[in-house]
Amino acid sequence: MSKYAIELEKVSKSFQIEKSRRPSFIQLYSKKTKLSVLDNISLKIKKGEVIGIIGRNGSGKTTLLRIISRIYEPDSGKVHVNGKIAPLLHIGTGFHRELNAKENIIMSGLLLGIKKSEIEKNIPKIIQFAELEKFTQMPLKHYSTGMRARLAFSLSLQVNPDILLVDEILAVGDKKFREKSYEAFLSFKEQGKTIVLVTHNIDSNLKIADRVIFMKNGKINLIGTPDEVISKYSEDSPDKE
Amino acid sequence: MKLGIIWTALEPTLVFILLYVVFTTIRDSPQENFGIYLLTGIILYHVFTRGTISGLTSLRSNSNILESLNIKKEFFPVVACLTTSILLIVQLGVFFGLMPFFQFVPTWTIVFLPLVIGLLMILILGFSYILSIIHIYVRDIQPLWGIIVHALFFITPIFWYLDDIKKGGLGDLLLSIHAVNPIGQIVELGHSIVVFNNIPTFSEWLYATVFCFSIFLAGYFIFHKFESKVTEVL
Numbered sequence: 022m023s024k025y026a027i028e029l030e031k032v033s034k035s036f037q038i039e040k041s042r043r044p045s046f047i048q049l050y051s052k053k054t055k056l057s058v059l060d061n062i063s064l065k066i067k068k069g070e071v072i073g074i075i076g077r078n079g080s081g082k083t084t085l086l087r088i089i090s091r092i093y094e095p096d097s098g099k100v101h102v103n104g105k106i107a108p109l110l111h112i113g114t115g116f117h118r119e120l121n122a123k124e125n126i127i128m129s130g131l132l133l134g135i136k137k138s139e140i141e142k143n144i145p146k147i148i149q150f151a152e153l154e155k156f157t158q159m160p161l162k163h164y165s166t167g168m169r170a171r172l173a174f175s176l177s178l179q180v181n182p183d184i185l186l187v188d189e190i191l192a193v194g195d196k197k198f199r200e201k202s203y204e205a206f207l208s209f210k211e212q213g214k215t216i217v218l219v220t221h222n223i224d225s226n227l228k229i230a231d232r233v234i235f236m237k238n239g240k241i242n243l244i245g246t247p248d249e250v251i252s253k254y255s256e257d258s259p260d261k262e
Numbered sequence: 263m264k265l266g267i268i269w270t271a272l273e274p275t276l277v278f279i280l281l282y283v284v285f286t287t288i289r290d291s292p293q294e295n296f297g298i299y300l301l302t303g304i305i306l307y308h309v310f311t312r313g314t315i316s317g318l319t320s321l322r323s324n325s326n327i328l329e330s331l332n333i334k335k336e337f338f339p340v341v342a343c344l345t346t347s348i349l350l351i352v353q354l355g356v357f358f359g360l361m362p363f364f365q366f367v368p369t370w371t372i373v374f375l376p377l378v379i380g381l382l383m384i385l386i387l388g389f390s391y392i393l394s395i396i397h398i399y400v401r402d403i404q405p406l407w408g409i410i411v412h413a414l415f416f417i418t419p420i421f422w423y424l425d426d427i428k429k430g431g432l433g434d435l436l437l438s439i440h441a442v443n444p445i446g447q448i449v450e451l452g453h454s455i456v457v458f459n460n461i462p463t464f465s466e467w468l469y470a471t472v473f474c475f476s477i478f479l480a481g482y483f484i485f486h487k488f489e490s491k492v493t494e495v496l
Contacts, residue, residue: 092329109330
């Protein structure tokens with residue numbers, strides 16, 4: 022087994038984008054521009070390392086996560102992943118608005134690859150962590166966005182992956198919940214799991230990162246310690262977020 | 263949930279009652295067992311329509327899952343097809359449940375019904391593969407397919423008989439369309455074994471089987487050719 026959890030070798034990705042919105046069939050033949058999203062990215066992430074990725078909107082952060090989790094195939098370059106990945110790219114993958122919290126936990130949990138018996142065992146724990154004890158029977162459509170995100174996040178902590186990919190979903194919930202999720206990340210780190218955290222603002226969670234990557238226009242601009250990179254990023258963004 | 267099953271059963275039943283009343287009124291002397299003839303056609307057609315439509319939307323309606331998980335894309339049209347088989351079971355209940363009202367007792371040739379249904383499911387899956395991929399690239403296929411299945415309702419011998427067709431001219435045209443209409447072939451096989459009590463000849467079986475399997479294989483091939491691009495186009 023390699024000591025690396027994720028290896029990217031000269032990965033590039035571009036999308037074909039229509040110049041403007043065209044009605045339907047015509048779209049197939051309309052002129053397309055090539056938008057390069059990832060440009061020759063090489064990256065090695067060690068097992069047990071916590072990596073933060075920071076960058077402005079559209080700098081290719083999410084595309085990078087999708088390449089790692091094999092949702093997109095790269096145009097060129099190689100991707101090697103050692104271990105089971107849990108991608109948390111969306112709030113509540115597979116959530117259904119008509120079902121209640123318990124049913125959604127089971128459904129989404131199955132999609133994330135947890136065994137049904139294991140999910141059922143952990144339902145009270147998940148609901149307690151999400152602070153949703155009062156709302157277990159309510160269909161999800163009446164939940165607020167924050168509640169939904171809390172449920173999704175609590176569920177994802179039950180996934181027992183080797184590699185955790187997290188895209189922005191921490192930016193939800195109130196201060197108390199964010200502290201809780203920070204602790205959860207710390208315990209994941211202590212268990213020796215590889216974590217890739219993506220964010221576009223200077224998040225307190227970046228403190229736990231061993232290395233932070235600053236992405237700009239589809240390229241890796243800088244890799245370094247959290248403090249280094251955050252200060253560079255703050256200088257670089259005129260409108261500080 | 264339970265109400266859903268009732269609607270599933272009710273929809274073809276109501277369509278059947280409507281058509282039965284209309285056609286027994288405007289036709290002077292309907293052929294023997296016209297009710298069962300009509301019912302067989304409606305149910306096979308209805309399963310085909312519902313199956314292909316849910317197959318068509320299967321990828322796009324699950325876009326949030328496709329965009330956040332690396333999941334086998336083939337899952338979605340196959341699951342849509344399996345859901346359709348539940349619909350089929352309910353409708354078979356309607357089918358056999360309505361038979362006593364027409365004092366109809368099926369003969370032994372009905373044992374071939376599972377074969378016909380098997381062909382129908384393969385056909386639906388084949389179309390689902392093709393349509394779900396097209397739906398990713400061109401959304402217009404959804405209303406368009408709605409119109410196509412509507413046209414199929416008239417082209418398929420559901421409320422009319424193949425024998426009704428007059429020789430020459432438009433009649434020949436209709437017959438040649440019927441020859442390439444996959445659901446028409448299935449419905450005719452169904453009519454033979456349920457209403458006419460005769461076993462279709464080997465070549466009739468072979469024709470329908472080759473037809474359904476080629477659509478299935480074409481769909482399977484197209485799906486696997488384009489599936490890796492699906493998440494990007496979404």
